[in-house]
Amino acid sequence: SQQGEEDPQALSIQEGENATMNCSYKTSINNLQWYRQNSGRGLVHLILIRSNEREKHSGRLRVTLDTSKKSSSLLITASRAADTASYFCATDAGNFNKFYFGSGTKLNVKP
């Protein structure tokens, strides 16, 4: 299956620390996206990285993509309690009509 898989499944850190989450996938992609989901809510798009990009930044977020290893990482720097949420990677199926989500990393940032 194409589905991305995140690790760790859960991560607990102190406010101010950095949080790193990883995503692995199985087949070729056009792009990879990261989403955040607060408990019981919808998904919020965070950042997209194209298959020909290796790194992308957006505010406190840094995403890397290694297509040779079929993996991506999301780094949240200087975490805040408000960053507490589940984070998912999503990959396309090569045609933008179908997207696969991983199981997510549940991040808990302790104040």
Next chain:
Amino acid sequence: EPEVTQTPSHQVTQMGQEVILRCVPISNHLYFYWYRQILGQKVEFLVSFYNNEISEKSEIFDDQFSVERPDGSNFTLKIRSTKLEDSAMYFCASRANYGTYEQYFGPGTRLTVT
């Protein structure tokens, strides 16, 4: 800021009943999606829709499911005869146009089948 809306936020129905979940995508978006998330599990793709027809569907999207864009603003998901295992959060998403890939999700409808 434009957003995707979904109604109802919570639907309780009895097994075997039909339900219609409604979504209003962002107005100038062209691509529409339904996903579901069973409690504690991953978000699963159901179907994508473009130009008034289904672009792709998953194996979950069997004959019990259908989608429609009846009036140019609403995008609906119908489940004809609900089963207990259909209980989940259902998310609608929209994407602007060819060449943009970010999907914007609605807040979801929690469907409970009893």
